[in-house]
Amino acid sequence: MGKKTPLYDWHLRHGAKLVEFGGWDMPVSYEGVLAEHQAVRERCGLFDISHMGEFFVEGPEAEAFLQKVTTNDVSRLKDGDAQYSLLLYEKGTAVDDIIVYRLAPRRFMLCVNAANIDKDREWLLSHLSGQVSLTDRSPEMGMIALQGPKSGAVLQALGFDLASLKRFQCRETSLAGAKGLIARTGYTGEEGIEVFLENGDLLRLWEAFLKAGEPEGIRPIGLGARDTLRLEMGYPLYGHELSDVVDPLEAGLAWVVKLGKGEFIGREALARIQERGPARELKGLTMEEPGIPRGGYAVFAGTERVGAVCSGTFSPSLQVGIATALLTRGAAAESGEIFIDIRGKMKKAKITRLPFYSRK
Numbered sequence: 001m002g003k004k005t006p007l008y009d010w011h012l013r014h015g016a017k018l019v020e021f022g023g024w025d026m027p028v029s030y031e032g033v034l035a036e037h038q039a040v041r042e043r044c045g046l047f048d049i050s051h052m053g054e055f056f057v058e059g060p061e062a063e064a065f066l067q068k069v070t071t072n073d074v075s076r077l078k079d080g081d082a083q084y085s086l087l088l089y090e091k092g093t094a095v096d097d098i099i100v101y102r103l104a105p106r107r108f109m110l111c112v113n114a115a116n117i118d119k120d121r122e123w124l125l126s127h128l129s130g131q132v133s134l135t136d137r138s139p140e141m142g143m144i145a146l147q148g149p150k151s152g153a154v155l156q157a158l159g160f161d162l163a164s165l166k167r168f169q170c171r172e173t174s175l176a177g178a179k180g181l182i183a184r185t186g187y188t189g190e191e192g193i194e195v196f197l198e199n200g201d202l203l204r205l206w207e208a209f210l211k212a213g214e215p216e217g218i219r220p221i222g223l224g225a226r227d228t229l230r231l232e233m234g235y236p237l238y239g240h241e242l243s244d245v246v247d248p249l250e251a252g253l254a255w256v257v258k259l260g261k262g263e264f265i266g267r268e269a270l271a272r273i274q275e276r277g278p279a280r281e282l283k284g285l286t287m288e289e290p291g292i293p294r295g296g297y298a299v300f301a302g303t304e305r306v307g308a309v310c311s312g313t314f315s316p317s318l319q320v321g322i323a324t325a326l327l328t329r330g331a332a333a334e335s336g337e338i339f340i341d342i343r344g345k346m347k348k349a350k351i352t353r354l355p356f357y358s359r360k
């Protein structure tokens with residue numbers, strides 16, 4: 001048995017299919033991945049993501065500490081700003097990908113991946129020094145995500161104007177009598193927000209969202225559709241596109257690596273990799289023959305194996321198999337023939353620019 005979010009009993013009562021994920025018992029679907037995926041793309045969906053971790057970094061040297069342990073430039077943040085970033089080992093590979101929220105000049109929150117909470121906390125504490133403290137509040141806090149083109153209408157019904165919050169901004173506020181931190185840092189490519197709040201307020205807000213969203217066709221959404229939605233956008237998932245054996249340059253995340261900001265853990269290794277060029281590169285693949293690519297499947301350029309699938313699925317929006325893959329640099333020229341070994345059969349695919357899906 002895994003850990004349970006405060007909404008576990010609600011999920012059971014409403015027919016969720018539960019699976020173990022990152023040490024937690026989480027809903028993978030309620031009425032099916034396809035229906036839930038379409039609900040988010042066309043209307044709106046509600047996600048219980050309370051398995052994610054929340055660390056608070058505070059003190060006079062909080063910003064300096066985060067500059068040292070993250071790849072992005074924390075000094076660019078104003079109060080109420082959020083920033084996607086990475087924690088790296090000295091060798092340049094990923095400890096985790098995170099979001100940094102600046103709540104006040106000396107107070108920050110980090111959102112970390114569920115499976116990495118313990119690892120991230122110990123890694124950060126091992127580098128802690130100076131006038132700064134780190135508090136892991138993950139056991140006391142939950143997180144809800146509202147995503148989809150109708151999200152604004154749902155929030156308006158609860159008295160919150162989505163347009164008042166820009167992308168990658170956050171604000172401490174109250175919704176349906178529940179105080180929390182509301183942020184626009186979604187994982188589906190759609191409009192929406194995430195709310196961090198105390199566990200005791202989670203069910204009240206969850207049910208308030210569902211009631212307010214009834215006219216908009218809101219649905220609870222499981223991790224199955226969350227994965228197909230994020231993969232259509234080409235968003236990385238730790239353990240797939242990123243890991244302790246994958247560096248951000250080969251994962252296509254150079255945009256969150258600020259080598260010019262000064263010293264940070266992993267900088268020297270990344271500078272060397274940048275100088276010589278990464279050995280591998282992350283590519284999008286779209287199937288040209290029937291078949292669903294899955295993580296770990298071998299990828300070939302002609303008859304030569306050039307890498308493996310990181311994440312793969314059948315795209316509900318595009319009605320075709322899609323995948324991300326780490327391939328030998330230069331092997332995946334757009335004019336070349338690419339094949340994926342799907343259960344012993346070579347299936348043709350083509351290199352595709354990410355994201356796979358665009359509302360336009």
